Amino acid sequence: xxxxxxxxxxxxxxxxxxxxxxxxxxxxxxxxxxxxxxxxxxxxxxxxxxxxxxxxxxxxxxxxxxxxxxxxxxxxxxxxxxxxxxxxxxxxxxxxxxxxxxxxxxxxxxxxxxxxxxxxxxxxxxxxxxxxxxxxxxxxxxxxxxxxxxxxxxxxxxxxxxxxxxxxxxxxxxxxxxxxxxxxxxxxxxxxxxxxxxxxxxxxxxxxxxxxxxxxxxxxxxxxxxxxxxxxxxxxxxxxxxxxxxxxxxxxxxxxxxxxxxxxxxxxxxxxxxxxxxxxxxxxxxxxxxxxxxxxxxxxxxxxxxxxxxxxxxxxxxxxxxxxxxxxxxxxxxxxxxxxxxxxxxxxxxxxxxxxxxxx
Numbered sequence: 001x002x003x004x005x006x007x008x009x010x011x012x013x014x015x016x017x018x019x020x021x022x023x024x025x026x027x028x029x030x031x032x033x034x035x036x037x038x039x040x041x042x043x044x045x046x047x048x049x050x051x052x053x054x055x056x057x058x059x060x061x062x063x064x065x066x067x068x069x070x071x072x073x074x075x076x077x078x079x080x081x082x083x084x085x086x087x088x089x090x091x092x093x094x095x096x097x098x099x100x101x102x103x104x105x106x107x108x109x110x111x112x113x114x115x116x117x118x119x120x121x122x123x124x125x126x127x128x129x130x131x132x133x134x135x136x137x138x139x140x141x142x143x144x145x146x147x148x149x150x151x152x153x154x155x156x157x158x159x160x161x162x163x164x165x166x167x168x169x170x171x172x173x174x175x176x177x178x179x180x181x182x183x184x185x186x187x188x189x190x191x192x193x194x195x196x197x198x199x200x201x202x203x204x205x206x207x208x209x210x211x212x213x214x215x216x217x218x219x220x221x222x223x224x225x226x227x228x229x230x231x232x233x234x235x236x237x238x239x240x241x242x243x244x245x246x247x248x249x250x251x252x253x254x255x256x257x258x259x260x261x262x263x264x265x266x267x268x269x270x271x272x273x274x275x276x277x278x279x280x281x282x283x284x285x286x287x288x289x290x291x292x293x294x295x296x297x298x299x300x301x302x303x304x305x306x307x308x309x310x311x312x313x314x315x316x317x318x319x320x321x322x323x324x325x326x327x328x329x330x331x332x333x334x335x336x337x338x339x340x341x342x343x344x345x346x347x348x349x350x351x352x353x354x355x356x357x358x359x360x
Contacts, residue, residue, distance in 0.1 A: 005301065005305040005308075006021065006305055006308035006309050007020065007021050007022055007301060007304050007305050007308060007316065007332070008020045008021070008022075008329070008333060009021060011053070011292070011314060011315065013054070013260055013261055013292045013314070013315070014172065014222075014223035014224060014225075014226075014259070014260025014261065014292075015171070015172065015221065015223040015224050015260065016054065016097050016171060016172070016260070018053035018054055018097065018315075019051075019053060020051075020052075020053040020329055021053050021304075021308060021314065021315040021316060022052055022053050022304070022315075022316065022318060022328065022329050022332075023052060023053050023054050023055075023056065023294055023296075023315050023316065023317040023318070024049055024052040024054070024055040024056060024317070024318065024319075024322040025056060025296050025317035025318055025319040025322070026056045026057060026058055026059055026101040026174065026176070026228070026319075027058055027319050027320075027322075027323055027346075028058050028059055028069060028072055028347060029045070029058055029346070029347065029348075029354065030069070030070065030071040030072060030132075030347045030348040030349075031045070031071065031348075031349075031350075031354060032071050032072060032073040032074075033071065034070070034071060034134065036061060036067065036071075036072065036073050036074035036080065037073070037074075037077075037079055037080055037083045038073050038080065038083040038084050038087055039083070040086065041350070041351060041354065041355055042073075042087050043086045043087045043089075043090040044090070044355045045354055045355050046087055046090065046091050046096075046098060047087075047090035047091050047093070047094050047096070048326035048327075048355060048359070049096075049322055049326050049328070050091050050094035050095060050096025050098075051094075051095075051096070051327065051328075051329045051330065052096065052322060052328070052329065053097075053315065054097050054098075054099065054315075055091060055096060055097065055098040055099070056098075056099055056101055056174050056226075056228075056263075056317065057098065057099065057100050057101050057170075058072065058073065058101065059072065059101045059102075059103035059176050059181075060072070060073045060074060060075050060100055060101055060102060060103055060161075061073070061074040061075070061076070061103050061104070061105070062074075062075060062076060062102050062103060062104055062157045062158055062160070062161035063076050063104065063157040063161070064076070064113075064114075065104070065109075065114070065119075065120065065157075066103055066104035066105055066106075066109070066157070066182070067105065067109060067113045067114075068105030068108055068109030068110060068113055068119065068131060068132075069105070069131075069132050070132050070133060070134045070348075071348060072103075075100060075102070075161045075164045075165055075168070076157070076160065076161060076164065080164070080168075081164050081167055081168045082168075084100075084165075084168035084169070084170070085168050085169050087168075087169075088168055088169030088170055088171075089169060092169070097171050098170060098171055099165075099170055099171055099172040099173055099174050099224075099226065100161075100165040100168070100170045100172075100173050100174070101173070101174045101175075101176050101228070102158055102161050102162065102165070102173050102174065102175050102176060102216075103176045103181060104154065104157070104158075104176075104181060104182040104183070105119070105181050105182065106119065106120060106121045106122075106143070106181055106182030106183075106185045107119055107120070107121030107125070107126065107127050107140065107143035107182075107185055107191070108127050108129070108131065108140055108180060108181065108236050109131065110131035110133050110138060110140065110141065111141060112131070112133040112134060112135060112138065113131075113133065117144075118141060118142070118143055118144040119141065119143045119144070120143050120144050120145075120146045120150075120182075121143035121144070121145065121146065121182070121185050121191065122145065122146065122182075122185050122186045122191060122192040122193075122194055122198065122199065123143075123145050123191060123192055123193045123194055123199070124142055124143060124144065124145045125142070125143075125190075125191055125193065126140050126141060126142040126143070126237075127140040127180060127191075127236045127237045127238075128140070128236065128237030129236055129237060132347070145194070148196050148197065148198065151198065151208055151211075154182075154208070154212070155208075155211050155212050155215050156215075158175065158212045158215065158216055159215050159216055159219045161173075162216045162219055162220045162225075163219055163220060165220075166220050166224075171224065172220065172221075172223075172224030172225060172226065172260060173216065173220065173224070173225060173226070174225075174226040174227065174228055174263065175209075175212060175213055175216060175225070175226070175227040175228070176228055177209050177213075177227055177228060177229055178228045178229050178230035178233060178263075178265055179230050179233055179235050179236065179238075179265070180230075180233065180235050180236025180237065180238040181236075183208065183209040183212065184229075184230065184233075184238060185238075186198060186199075186205055186206075186207075186208045186209060187205050187206060187209055187240070187246065187250065188205070188238050188239060188240040188243075188246070189205065189239075189240055189241050190237075190238060190239030190240055190241075191237075191238060191239075192205050202242075202245060202246045202249050202250075203249065205246070206246070206249065206250050206253060209227075209250070210250075210253055210254070210257075213225065213227055213254060213257060213259070214257055217257050217258070217259065222257055222258040222259050222260070223258070223259075223260050224260060225257075225259050225260055226259060226260045226261040226262070226263055226294075227254060227259060227261075227262055227263065228263040228264075228265070229247065229250070229251070229262065229263065229264050229265065230264075230265040231243045231244075231246070231247040231264065231265075231281050231285070232279060232281060233265055243279070243281065244279060244281060244284060247281065247285060248284060248285065248288045251285050251288045251289045252288045252289075254289075254291070255288070255289050255290040255291050258291065259291050260291070260292065261291055261292040261293065261294050261314075261315070262285075262289050262291055262292075262293055262294070263293075263294040263295075263296065263317065264281075264282060264285055264293065264294065264295050264296070264313075265295075265296050265297055266280070266281070266282045266295050266296065266297035282295055282307075282312050282313065283312055286311075286312050286313065292314040292315065293313045293314050293315070294313060294314070294315040294316070294317050295307060295312070295313040295315075295316055295317070296316070296317035296318075296319070299316050299318060300321070301332040304316035304318075320341050321338060323341055323346070323357075324338065324339040324340065324341035324342075324357050325338050325339050325357065326357055326359050327359040327360055330360060331360060334360070336360055339357050339358065
């Protein structure tokens, strides 16, 4: 890999000038306190990776109702905002750019996180899989279907979280509407079987995600707002009867908001979210998106260069390669060998497998 690769070309995206197009993808790491407050080691972790074109943080809960992963961080209290400030300051001191991913887990939370109450979702349909609770993994339960009158409060929670992120020093936010979490649950008809204004047709199922995105963009600026989608993802038991029609509609509507970017998880072999039965939609969505497009899904430097060279996306996000290689961009530019990732330490622990991966 040489500096001539499009992966290393600068790009202006929304309010940010990026030195390269290698984006650090959001990755849950479980290093916050049990109460969801960021810890000092998180500042070290993100600062080590500041040469990414843009860092997208791990998913961060917008409210107590949105929590569903033990020791994942939050952004709804003053203590959380204050604890995030050293993280953003450390990244900025290294010349980096960092946005906060906003998360509501919806039906894939668990009563252990909700004081014994049921988690919420668009419909009373349980997800497949298990929740990572403080007492270990437990099967997902059937959620309580949200009442239509509650949805404006969820929009407000996203807006408050976005404003808190800016107060904590983040350069912007990414709205998590992928991987079977709340907004994705509303989009896909396998999990949304409502009969009110937020269910049924494609337009109705996109109503809440679009309301959230428009409200966040108005609150902190569209040029500081991105969104992540997984059109064909099956993680957390997700399915949709016509993802091509749904996400073509959705990306066109999102583009009209003038966002900084749309981030699409592609159905590629090698991705942790790979769905072998799904259609390849990246080129389809490229044609329906008028804002910068990030793609993610098992890429290495060579395949990312090909995607960028073909103009199927403007940036490529990498998860595990950045996790195991703080200086990933420099390694690729110099043709250096990559560190091997330690999967046993991906989601919880201390410094090991988190801030002790060596740089060149």
